Amino acid sequence: xxxxxxxxFDVFGTVVDWRGSIIAEGPALExxxxxxxxxxxxxxxxxxxxxxxxxxxxRRGELPWLKIDQLHRMILDGLLRDFGxxxxxxxxxxxxxxxxxxxxxxxxxxxxxxxxxxxxxxxxLSNGNMSLxxxxxxxxxxxxxxxxxxxxxxxxxxxxxxxxxxxxxLDVAPGELLMVASHKSDLRAAKRVxxxxxxxxxxxxxxxxxxxxxxxxxxxxxxxxxxxxxAALLSDHA
Amino acid sequence: xxxxxxxxFDVFGTVVDWRGSIIAEGPALExxxxxxxxxxxxxxxxxxxxxxxxxxxxRRGELPWLKIDQLHRMILDGLLRDFGxxxxxxxxxxxxxxxxxxxxxxxxxxxxxxxxxxxxxxxxLSNGNMSLxxxxxxxxxxxxxxxxxxxxxxxxxxxxxxxxxxxxxLDVAPGELLMVASHKSDLRAAKRVxxxxxxxxxxxxxxxxxxxxxxxxxxxxxxxxxxxxxAALLSDHA
Numbered sequence: 362x363x364x365x366x367x368x369x370f371d372v373f374g375t376v377v378d379w380r381g382s383i384i385a386e387g388p389a390l391e392x393x394x395x396x397x398x399x400x401x402x403x404x405x406x407x408x409x410x411x412x413x414x415x416x417x418x419x420r421r422g423e424l425p426w427l428k429i430d431q432l433h434r435m436i437l438d439g440l441l442r443d444f445g446x447x448x449x450x451x452x453x454x455x456x457x458x459x460x461x462x463x464x465x466x467x468x469x470x471x472x473x474x475x476x477x478x479x480x481x482x483x484x485x486l487s488n489g490n491m492s493l494x495x496x497x498x499x500x501x502x503x504x505x506x507x508x509x510x511x512x513x514x515x516x517x518x519x520x521x522x523x524x525x526x527x528x529x530x531l532d533v534a535p536g537e538l539l540m541v542a543s544h545k546s547d548l549r550a551a552k553r554v555x556x557x558x559x560x561x562x563x564x565x566x567x568x569x570x571x572x573x574x575x576x577x578x579x580x581x582x583x584x585x586x587x588x589x590x591x592a593a594l595l596s597d598h599a
Numbered sequence: 600x601x602x603x604x605x606x607x608f609d610v611f612g613t614v615v616d617w618r619g620s621i622i623a624e625g626p627a628l629e630x631x632x633x634x635x636x637x638x639x640x641x642x643x644x645x646x647x648x649x650x651x652x653x654x655x656x657x658r659r660g661e662l663p664w665l666k667i668d669q670l671h672r673m674i675l676d677g678l679l680r681d682f683g684x685x686x687x688x689x690x691x692x693x694x695x696x697x698x699x700x701x702x703x704x705x706x707x708x709x710x711x712x713x714x715x716x717x718x719x720x721x722x723x724l725s726n727g728n729m730s731l732x733x734x735x736x737x738x739x740x741x742x743x744x745x746x747x748x749x750x751x752x753x754x755x756x757x758x759x760x761x762x763x764x765x766x767x768x769l770d771v772a773p774g775e776l777l778m779v780a781s782h783k784s785d786l787r788a789a790k791r792v793x794x795x796x797x798x799x800x801x802x803x804x805x806x807x808x809x810x811x812x813x814x815x816x817x818x819x820x821x822x823x824x825x826x827x828x829x830a831a832l833l834s835d836h837a
Contacts, residue, residue, distance in 0.1 A: 430770070482733055492770035495720055495745050507733050507746040512768070530750070532668070532730035 363536045365557060365598055368477060369486035369509065369527050371518075371542035372494065374566045376474075376485075376588070377464035377501065380405045381565070386460050394453050397445050402568060404444045411436030416488070416517045426515050428490035434458045461489065462496035466503060467563070473588025474504055477595065484509045486527045486540065488517045519550030528556070539582065541591065545574060548581060559583035559591055601774045603795060603836055606715060607724035607747065607765050609756075609780035610732065612804040614712075614723075614826070615702035615739065618643045619803070624698055632691050635683050640806060642682045649674030654726070654755045664753050666728035672696045699727065700734035704741060705801070711826025712742055715833065722747045724765045724778065726755045757788030766794070777820065779829065783812060786819060797821035797829055 373379050380402070387401035415432040418424045427435075437458055441447045449457065477483055483504070485494050488511045498505055509527050516522040528538045535555030542548050543563040552558050559582060562575045577584035585591040611617050618640070625639035653670040656662045665673075675696055679685045687695065715721055721742070723732050726749045736743055747765050754760040766776045773793030780786050781801040790796050797820060800813045815822035823829040 428770070482737070484733075490770070491745065491768040495722075495769070499720070499744060505745075506737060507729065508744075513751055530729040531733070532666070532728070 363534060365481065365539045365595070366533045366537040367482035367484065367531045368539045368541055368559075369484050369524075369556075370474075371540070371544065371547050372485050372487035372489055372497070373461075373464070374563055375541060375543040375561055376470045376503065377466050377497065378565070379409065379461070379464050380568060382464040383408070383460055385465070386457075386463070390453070390457060394449055396448070399445055404440065406567070407440055407444070408433070408436055411439065419517070420520075428493075428512060429461070429488055430458065430490055430493055433461055459496075462493050463500050464497055466501045467587070469587035469589040471502055471504070473590075473592050476589065476592040478504055478506065480595070481539075482506045482531060484527065484531065486518070486523060487511065519547055521550065521554045524551045524554045524556050541588070545578070552580075557582045559585065559594075561585050561588060561591060601772060603719065603777045603833070604771045604775040605720035605722065605769045606777045606779055606797075607722050607762075607789075607794075608712075609778070609782065609785050610723050610725035610727055610735070611699075611702070612801055613779060613781040613799055614708045614741065615704050615735065616803070617647065617699070617702050618806060620702040621646070621698055623703070624695075624701070628691070628695060632687055634686070637683055642678065644805070645678055645682070646671070646674055649677065657755070658758075666731075666750060667699070667726055668696065668728055668731055671699055697734075700731050701738050702735055704739045705825070707825035707827040709740055709742070711828075711830050714827065714830040716742055716744065718833070719777075720744045720769060722765065722769065724756070724761060725749065757785055759788065759792045762789045762792045762794050779826070783816070790818075795820045797823065797832075799823050799826060799829060 370376055383405040384401040387399060390396065391399060415436055419427060474483055484507050485505055486509050487494055490512045491508060491510045494508045494510055509530060511517045511523050514522045514526040524540065528535045536557060539557040539559055540548060540551035541559045541561060543561050543566060548558040548560060560578065564573055564575055567573055583591060583594050585594055608614055621643040622639040625637060628634065629637060653674055657665060712721055722745050723743055724747050725732055728750045729746060729748045732746045732748055747768060749755045749761050752760045752764040762778065766773045769776065774795060777795040777797055778786060778789035779797045779799060781799050781804060786796040786798060798816065802811055802813055805811055821829060821832050823832055
């Protein structure tokens with residue numbers, strides 16, 4: 362078994378709390394734009410629910426290649442009327458759309474990444490576009506060695522081109538690259554092309570009333586409750 | 600005139616001292632590998648001199664796309680006999696080839712970049728491959744927001760695809776991106792596709808006996824003697 366040399370992180374959900382961050386920005390937007398009271402948890406869930414279908418439209422060729430910023434905006438535009446947001450100015454909509462650049466890390470993310478970075482190259486491997494991930498890292502203090510996005514491959518995860526492309530750019534064998542994610546589908550796709558995989562449970566990603574699949578899996582290389590725990594599990598890795 | 604939002608840095612020569620770093624590693628290699636005394640300054644110059652012709656062979660289609668690590672190794676292999684390095688083991692040659700991953704920054708680079716990063720997105724825009732630039736940043740403590748390499752575009756600088764591709768990934772207009780380099784040809788190519796340009800003089804890049812073109816140019820947006828001076832020049836930028 363080769364030693365792990367680099368770690369690639371899923372970002373939305375695994376490193377940052379997209380749902381909590383969107384909900385947290387809601388009241389300020391209501392105040393500044395004179396909006397009625399909006400159901401932000403339901404809005405966040407609806408926005409996120411549009412994401413996989415939107416990527417699938419690109420995969421099927423119904424849409425050209427688009428950055429996630431553009432997909433997010435397309436989905437947002439379709440939600441405005443239902444959620445009482447139809448009166449927002451273009452500037453306010455653009456600001457709201459960029460909430461994804463301002464997502465807040467889970468409490469263990471920055472300390473965990475900082476610890477892992479001492480021994481391993483750490484990168485994003487996210488469907489978020491490059492500028493989104495760069496702005497997020499600056500806002501949240503995420504200490505990436507580099508930012509790798511699906512945008513570089515013009516394929517979204519879980520397409521195999523993304524995992525293979527990440528290993529190729531880092532100049533490591535697939536088996537030397539550990540994919541870290543809170544979503545099992547992402548991990549299983551990474552494993553199919555030879556990456557090692559680490560599951561980080563995020564029970565609150567979809568809110569307290571959602572039922573997430575948090576079961577540890579014997580065929581995963583690591584199962585952890587946080588990025589800090591993952592750092593501890595990797596601390597005696599050869 | 601649009602405000603500058605991001606800075607893209609040439610790396611070899613502009614941020615790190617490739618020649619001094621290669622020369623500095625020489626004596627250790629001689630000791631560890633039992634080599635005779637080698638003319639390291641002449642060796643460093645010969646290695647670097649092979650770089651542009653090697654990229655031109657890729658441009659003409661005589662070679663497939665290659666990472667700079669591979670070009671460096673090809674050039675190195677051609678120099679071994681002339682410089683008394685023919686007896687090196689494969690492991691020693693690979694280590695020597697990766698000296699480019701260990702290049703040392705000029706003294707002003709880290710403080711200058713750290714200051715610039717407070718206000719601007721800072722990235723590499725280098726012909727060095729991604730893993731080379733990532734390893735260099737880790738070794739040298741270069742605080743990039745992201746690492747952008749010619750490898751992402753399969754075009755080396757000064758091909759226009761590299762400058763345009765960098766602006767596109769950062770999601771800024773060409774006029775919002777400032778290219779920073781110690782080589783005027785790099786800057787003029789960036790300007791042709793609409794980037795702003797900043798010249799940083801590196802009189803010692805090619806050694807004390809070389810005659811570098813250090814003249815400030817009126818059609819450059821900035822002329823500076825260091826990255827720290829560039830940070831000062833940009834400090835009152837709107």
